[in-house]
Amino acid sequence: MSLSDVHHQTFSESSVEGRRWLYWRLLLVALVVCLTGLAGVIQLSHLMEENAKSATLLKGTLHSELSRFDYLPELLSVDDRVKNRLQRRDAGVANRYLAFVTATSEANKIFLLDRQGIAIASSNYQDEAHSFVGQDYSFRPYFSETVDSGRRQYYFGKGVTTGIPGFFIAEPVSVNGEIGGVVVVKLELSELLDSWRATRDLVLVADSQNVVILSSQERWMYRLVDSVPELQLAQIRLARQFPDESHALMYTAQLRLTLPIFGILSFWYVDGHWYLVEAFPLPSQDWRLIHLVTIQQLLEPMLYVLLSSLVLATLAWSLLRERAKKLGLRRMVQEAEVRRLQDLQRLIDDIHIGVLLFDHQGIVRSVNRYAGNLLQLEPSLVGETDIRDQLLFDEGVKFCEFLVDPQRTLQYHETCVRHPRDSDAGVIPVMFALAEVEYADSPRYLMTLVNITKRKRAEDALWELNESLESTVLERTRELEQAQQALVQKSKTLALGNMAATIVHELSQPLSAVNSSVAAIEHKSLQQNWIGVGESVARLKPLATKMAKVVQMLKNFSYEDAEDVESVALLTWINRSLEERRDQLAEKGVQVRVEGSAAIELRVSLLKLDLVFSNLLANALDAVEKVASPVIDVTLSEHEKVVSLSVQDNGGGIDEAIMGQLFSPYFTTKGIGKGLGLGLSIANEIAQQLGGSISASNRNGGACFTVTLPAAARSQEPEVLSGVGQPSEQHGDSGKSPSSKNVSERQHDQSAQ
CATH class of the missing domain: 3.30.565.10 (Histidine kinase-like ATPase, C-terminal domain)
Structure with a gap:
């Protein structure tokens, strides 16, 4: 072969090799682009799924917080101290009672309004600067709607006395068959907002009037999530639901995109940043939970995937070099496996569960430290001691039955140690389980032992307590029956006295005339x-x-x-x-x-x-x-x-x-x-x-x-x-x-x- 042929072959091989690497480069670029786009889709799907889970959790937390005090207004509305106060009696008793209920129920404020909407009792009556007593709340919708409908009303607003926003639960109070007033429980939800603000989640809650009433960002409070007519804003200001608030629009720009998989996506431009927005309804209060995600959270994973793909592409060039290291890596893996087995043996020795190994004849072959102490078995006796000499079994049950019955070996059983270390303490109750294992090409049985002395003592104590409770219930039943008989006799005597008093009173008038x-x-x-x-x-x-x-x-x-x-x-x-x-x-x-x-x-x-x-x-x-x-x-x-x-x-x-x-x-x-x-x-x-x-x-x-x-x-x-x-x-026939x-x-x- 001539030099030109060699050169041509070399050039041809170089050209083929060059095209091959070009194809690989294009394939890697396409792979990087696809991976980046896939990462964006996965991240968007993940964010929406996380938003849904977070919204479900937040909705549950909010619903739990709002319904935690549903029982309280109805309980207060039937209390005689509240009704007496509506009849202009016992002002001090009502104030102290509401303060006590507030302290014990962990509610924020409780106050009582009369038929005109004037607060006549309040849990904060001792707070001279912010006491509700004497304040006129007749303009509040929760008062007027409760009086008009005769049913419980819910309301969220900013306090006109304290300036603290809260959730109000208003319950009508019936006096002599008529609505005599309204008892109101206020929840300030400060702990809920603090928990939201302690996380990285950007969430807010808007009411039916598109006003933000709860938010993880304090600067977003009382803003509007959608445009509201000026007449509706005037009504909000007239009702003083959010006094001294301007109600600016939440975003300065809005973008909507339609994607085949995800549908319509909304983006808000808020305070110089773009956010992905998802709204979840709260049907119990006609509110909406809105979850915001920054664009950075959506783009960061795509950037990471892009960089990772580039790194992987770079690493692909060095795969041949790594083949030389496989033998060394295999050796390192074997050494790591040995260390793992050693660590496992040390763990077995140190745990507070007895572990021992014996053969089919019952001869103990291996024990850990805890089992040796529990069985009072010295290391020198391992290989000579029969496990059947250490444990007590029920009469009629043979130990070999445990070894051949798979249903028994898979269950825990209770027994006692035959030779406890302390003879004064009696037998030691233990719980054990068996499992058949292969060890050195011969069958072995692995037994685990647990000391259940404390549990047995607790069971005995529980049994004694149950017996004591039964005797106490019988005694209390007898006392109640005796008290009921005495009450019936007293009622008969009182009825007889009332009848006698009525007879004396009604006959005294005609007798006086007689x-x-x-x-x-x-x-x-x-x-x-x-x-x-x-x-x-x-x-x-x-x-x-x-x-x-x-x-x-x-x-x-x-x-x-x-x-x-x-x-x-x-x-x-x-x-x-x-x-x-x-x-x-x-x-x-x-x-x-x-x-x-x-x-x-x-x-x-x-x-x-x-x-x-x-x-x-x-x-x-x-x-x-x-x-x-x-x-x-x-x-x-x-x-x-x-x-x-x-x-x-x-x-x-x-x-x-x-x-x-x-x-x-x-x-x-x-x-x-x-x-x-x-x-x-x-x-x-x-x-x-x-x-x-x-x-x-x-x-x-x-x-x-x-x-x-x-x-x-x-x-x-x-x-x-x-x-x-x-x-x-009449005189004469005059008719007069x-x-x-x-x-x-x-x-x-x-x-x-």
Whole structure:
């Protein structure tokens, strides 16, 4: 071969080799580009997956934090201390109670609003600078919406008193069947925000009005994540939801890209940086959790892959050089394996689990330090000791059965060491397991031993505790049964006492009128003056009939019998009732004036109506007992199918301090023996049964009690009368009712006759 041929062959080989390396270079470049693009896709997918996981975790954490106190508002709304405060009682008790609940429940603030939205109790009542007590929160939507709907409301806003944002839970408080106020629990979520800000995640929460209410970056708070109409911003400012905040737009530029795999991707330009944005809904509060990722996080892995690909491409040129090092590397691997086995042996020797190896005859071949101490086995005895001499097995179970049964060898079993080191401590309970292994081409059995003395002691202690608890439960059950029997007996005694008190009170009124009539008859009989005696005797029968009806009504209450209901002309009935009490009124020198329309009618039980009127009249008679010129005015009126019956005296009125307790059972201002405190309570209860009510007030130097009852239907216009305590007789056929005289004047006329 000539030199030119050699040169040509060399040139041809060089050209082929050059093209081959060119192809390799192009392939490496394409591989680097593909790997970089693949890395970008993988990183984007990874970021979106991590964002989804993080969003799920954050949503769960946020939901858990918000729902952690869901029980508290409802619990507070039924508490008597909260209801008493809404009735303008126990201000100090309510404040201290709310402060105690706040401290124990770890809530931030708890306060109580009355029907007008004024804070009347608060957990921070001692903080003079930021106390909620006395503040007007009626403008807050959570107050107005709770009162209007009667249901719990949730609200997020910035505090107008403290300036601290928080999540408000408002619960209506029902008093006497009506919403008397609202109890509010405030959660400031500071710990949640601190945990967010301690991480590298960029997250924020926007409410339904596109306002950022929670953020891992404090500078993003109260910004807008989307454009909001100016009218909506004005409403937010008017409600003072975020006072002193400007609500600037979150981003200055926005970019949307559509990718085949990932769909629409949103990018925001915020504070000089681009961010990848993903939004996740929070349906429980109509909020959105927005996760932001910097573009650097997306590009950095691509740069790393690019650099790594270049490095790998460079390393590919040195693969041939590395082949020479394989033998040395193999030798290093073998040495590392030896060191690993040595480390494993040292680990077995040092762990607190007994490990021993024995053959099929039960002769111990190897033990670690812990097993030797547990079995009291000296190293010199290894190879001579039978494992069956060291452990106790249950009667009827042969040790060889453990070796041939695979189900037994795979389980843990309990036994005891036969020769413990300390004879005073008794046997040592252990737990062991067996496994068959190959060792030096011969079968061996590997046993692990664990000392379970502490566990056995704990089991014994638990058994003793269980026995003690059972005896305690039996004893407490007996005590509860005895207490229940005592409570039933006490309830029976209390019911009997209440019935006796009611009978005494309701019979005392007609008995007093009977005594007055009997006294008048006795006085006239001594003077041999028989004028008016027949009328006094005639008044005794209605009073006796009334006492019989009272007893019959109590019987009806006991057996739930139906009561008699009839229509009655109220003015005529009142004059007749006052006529029955003429002697009693004359004895006390009380002037009774009656004014009203004769056409006013009621459809009621006459006995119940008489009980109401008798109690109000008796209350007025007691009030004017020490007045020089006692006067009682009885007024009837009707307005919009509601009849009002007022009994007013001139006895000086009622103390405003006790006005709210007048209708409470057993409340009385009279001396011992003069009253049981049941009159107004019974009258109030009967009025409610009749579909009406009773109210008390001070008017013209005396007390005025007004009974309102539904009017009966009628077919003619009312005729107005102005009269006295008995029905007047008409004179002639004029059709008009003459004015009647009062009871005391009629008594004077009879005396003159």
